[in-house]
Amino acid sequence: MHFSEMLIDVLVFLAASIAVVMVFKRVKTSAILGYLAAGVIVGPAGLALVKESDSLHILAEFGVVFLLFMIGLEFSVSRLKSLLKYVVGLGGLQVVLTAAIICAVAMAFAIGSSPAVIIGGGLALSSTAFVLQLLSERGERDTPHGKIALAILLFQDLAIVPLLILLSVLAADTQTSFLASLGIAVGEAALSLGIVYVLGRVMLRPIYRSIALTGETDLFVGATLLLIIGIGLFLSLFGVSMALGGFLAGLLLAETEFRHQIEADIKPFKGILLGLFFMTVGMAIDLKLLVDNIGLIVGIVVALLVGKTLLIALLGRMFGLEGGTALRVGMLLSQGGEFGFVLFISAGSLGVIPEEHVQLLLTCIALSMGTTPFLATLGKKVESVLCNRKLGTGGFGDDIQEGSSGHAIIVGYGRVGQTVATLMHEMGLPIVAIDRDVKRVQSLQVDDNQIFYGDANQISVLMSMGIKNARCVVITIDEPHGANKIIQAIHQIVPDMKVFVRAKDVAHVRWLEKNISVKAVPEAIEGSLQLGTIVLKDFGIEDTVAVKIVNDHRENLYLNLDDYPDS
Known part of the structure; x- marks a missing residue:
């Protein structure tokens, strides 16, 4: 019966989300x-x-885990190192100072020291799920303000460990044991993270190569789900949040040639579960409590938003951010976060914070989350005015750069694809290649080769390879039907994308030109012209003369392609 009730709840959730979100998207x-x-x-x-249920909350929390996993997939260890001073320095100062100020304010309003400390720590945390999803929706995750926000959020996710330890110490009223408990917990967390990182670097690539060789995409999905949940569960045993475990899993796979295919496979799970998470946040808004305490709740929310914005902006300036960018980051991170829910609910169950205060705090956090889209939009406008530049541009240091664009995507990395890539490399032109032959990808995967495993038929794979920012796509596979499907997928995303195709024969060229606007090169013609060049030279014709004859013939053939036989 319990399982049936949960299924009904899920159905209600899905139906409500589809209906309401469609309305919201229609009004932009x-x-x-x-x-x-x-x-x-x-x-x-x-x-x-x-009804509120543990099952729904567990499913919802997985949405945040999958979101952090997707973020990790887009990173690398070197990129994370470039953000380290912002993670530890800016993130650390933000959490400590915000918690201290809120704690002092709470104590000034006659709230006891123990609950004040927990309230300060909980409200110092921002919403990883809201901020990163909003940045994804607006294509701002790879901008300077987006990366700074991520750096601070990563430290906040780490900060939940000592905060939960502090809560247990306060509940047990054993003040002297906090430092010892914290030291043990931090040591265990560091050890567990180290074990996962080392084993992941050694084992993941061989495992995924073996799976790819089977050709079963379902195994790819299953292995990735096992990895995310397994790492998250293992780290949670040592006090590390499952969300941070998801990020680490993504970071490990970002180092492999499989990351684009994995991103495409997991994206649907992330979207559904994250939507469920946002709905559970909406459920936490107590309308009766809000009406009865409207003045107090609005005052707390406004104070939280303004206070965190100003503090983060001030710290951002100390770390070299431009004034407008610092304010934009402050507005983006001014809300309460999902880990505040975890901390306050635990504090209520342990008796550290009275239950009526817990409900008040949960409502305040949920309302502050709801302001995030509006504040993000306002922050963008503020940055454009103060920094005197176009919206969305950045720049305060060489270690945080805009995402690359203007590259060519080469689909198929066999003899033809490699030849095209070699010519582009010699001219210093950027490429990203994709191929479904895992052995080929493995043998060619070197530092200066941007070649990945994946299926270019999938729109989500093309999106993960930056199709919207690409200059062109070069399709070199020798399967006409497969090439046609890839072209159609490309034009669904970017209708005017330039596509160059290796056609099997003239019949394929004619079909492409009739049905799809692309540039195609038929192997039958080019092969015969190259063969003719060799024969002419063998008969003693000078190179320059032979090349001119063949080029003239090539031009004539393409001008009169309709008269050329199909094969």
């Missing part, structure tokens, strides 16, 4: 707000169609 509003509204509507404060 963030889907996140749509999920929040859907949660309020179906939750206890609305129609009460869905």
